[in-house]
Amino acid sequence: MTPAARPAPRLAALRSRWLDAVTAELRDDPAVAGAALAGSFGTGRADDWSDVDLLVVVSDARLDGYAPPAPVEPVITIDARHNGPRGTRGLSSQYVTDGLPLWADWYVHPVSLASWPSDCDVLFDRHGIERSPLTLSEQLASGEPEPPTPKGPDEERALKLGLVPVAGKGVARRSPGTAGPYAPDATWEQQLAALRRLLDDFAVLGPPNSVAAGHAYLDLVADALSR
Template identity: 55%
Template structure:
């Protein structure tokens, strides 16, 4: 989930892309009678988002539909193209599902984390913003992060080596967002991704560009172009 450091510079183009995507996605959720409810969680749901924040959505469906709705493409994809999706059920408690989707809209990436919960254990986190509720689910006293951390975790699904490579590729914009926000730990994330961060934010961007170019053998030119466009936006914003 994304957080807002309170010092992020404006990025109206990113905020506009996110708003367009959310408008289309929430309309798609409302048009699906099998969706019992949905809420924004993370920084958007809590009202502390900035222009750089990604999207976190909690969706409630009846228990027998849980696995069906955890498949990428089953939930609304909004404008643009979903170029990657990763099963992320290990980030939630047992009996729930989650996946992370990577959208490219107008040449820029948007990360969307979907959390799918069964109606038998549904409730709206204290720090969420409800966008659809067909059943009148209760508001819970706990924040969403606390609900995710409660109880046993789901077992992660096996991933192919290429999936790990793609996951690292789509994390480049996440590192770029940290540069824009001047977030602590930016250098450590760049090192985790395999780069040498250097001292300044320009050094960090240069390291991320080198990392991006190293993913050329994956033959994902759209993702590479979107990653470079995002880093260019970070540089333009900080100049």
């Protein structure tokens, strides 16, 4: 656990149930050759506040039509293929479960280009995919990037809305250099107030359940920091 992190057992329990359901659906899909946890879960450094990074390997024929499993339908989905090398796909999604947001980054790679990063935790592998000496970040940065898809103003606003709880996570951890709409020396109360104003700015334009979930998440942050 990050030393400054405050426990959030409710978040951890919701995320665990979501991951269990997602993993079961991935295993049941014959087009999925394997899946792995990346990011902090891949390295064993995850805490209660951690978001989810999933690397999914699919048959080449399914790459463009592949949609990640959704035991809970995402309220925000952004095409993030530009974050990976040419020939791969990526999505960033926010899910709302039990009134709280969960952010997941999906990296979707075809079998023909796949190798397991050195810093991932393989959940299952039906294809005998080799392990790479490169980390996921190094893999994603290798070669020519996949061209981005055009983003309209609604998608840009949705992405900013979805990232408000991600910024709140940094406040909960008291992470040095946490980015956000506040001065570096602001108190955590001021930081959360600034994030709440951002959420309220999206109240008319953003998905209502995402806005409400963001406020509920910041309530958890405030509770953790006030103990």
